[in-house]
Amino acid sequence: MGRQTILIDADDTLWENNIFFEQMIGRFLSGLAHLGFTAEYCRHILNETERRNILQHGYGVKSFRRSLEDTYLKLAGGMARKEYVQEIEKMAGELERTPPQILDGVPETLAYLSGRHRLILLTKGEAAEQAAKVERSGLARYFDAVEIVPEKDHATYERVVHQFKIVKSNGWMVGNSPRSDINPALRAGLNAVFIPHHATWVLEHSELESGGGKLILVATFRELRGHF
Ligand SMILES: [Mg+2]
Numbered sequence: 001m002g003r004q005t006i007l008i009d010a011d012d013t014l015w016e017n018n019i020f021f022e023q024m025i026g027r028f029l030s031g032l033a034h035l036g037f038t039a040e041y042c043r044h045i046l047n048e049t050e051r052r053n054i055l056q057h058g059y060g061v062k063s064f065r066r067s068l069e070d071t072y073l074k075l076a077g078g079m080a081r082k083e084y085v086q087e088i089e090k091m092a093g094e095l096e097r098t099p100p101q102i103l104d105g106v107p108e109t110l111a112y113l114s115g116r117h118r119l120i121l122l123t124k125g126e127a128a129e130q131a132a133k134v135e136r137s138g139l140a141r142y143f144d145a146v147e148i149v150p151e152k153d154h155a156t157y158e159r160v161v162h163q164f165k166i167v168k169s170n171g172w173m174v175g176n177s178p179r180s181d182i183n184p185a186l187r188a189g190l191n192a193v194f195i196p197h198h199a200t201w202v203l204e205h206s207e208l209e210s211g212g213g214k215l216i217l218v219a220t221f222r223e224l225r226g227h228f
Pocket residue numbers: 009010011012013175176177
């Protein structure tokens with residue numbers, strides 16, 4: 001295999017991310033128990049609120065905090081308390097300060113891959129927040145470039161291919177999300193490596209589609225070494 005260009009997702013591919021959001025949602029929902037709704041119903045309202053807020057405000061902790069507050073105000077109605085809104089803000093602050101927890105085998109595998117191929121980190125989210133995570137992860141040195149984008153869709157991949165002059169047959173996207181990493185990359189004619197993560201966010205769930213390029217499935221980041 002000659003030198004390839006490998007685009008690599010960050011959240012839930014290089015480091016844990018969604019588990020911290022899920023922990024906070026668990027705390028949030030237990031704080032709503034006295035309102036008398038089922039946890040499933042509250043979660044449904046939260047998911048719908050997130051979908052709407054992401055369109056308007058993008059991804060990231062600030063948008064997530066807004067979704068929790070909107071959900072709380074909607075469900076609590078006249079029973080809403082200022083103290084709980086402040087509690088949400090406090091939890092969001094903790095979430096923002098949580099250091100990246102690097103997944104098993106990632107640094108040594110990146111060290112191996114970066115010696116043979118061009119690596120580009122491609123993550124979506126709020127620019128300053130994602131940049132801070134990349135910085136604190138200590139993994140930036142393995143990458144030729146770090147791209148932080150508001151959304152990862154077909155147009156994003158076409159733009160990145162153009163920007164980095166990637167020959168599609170030698171280009172790969174590696175990630176845990178069928179919706180953001182695998183399907184749009186394949187549709188753009190790139191190859192893809194799917195690394196499922198058990199805690200992938202429900203809004204990232206999607207059926208895997210086929211596309212122009214090759215699709216490889218591996219169980220762990222470390223297994224990339226066997227393919228590149
Ligand atoms: Mg991800």
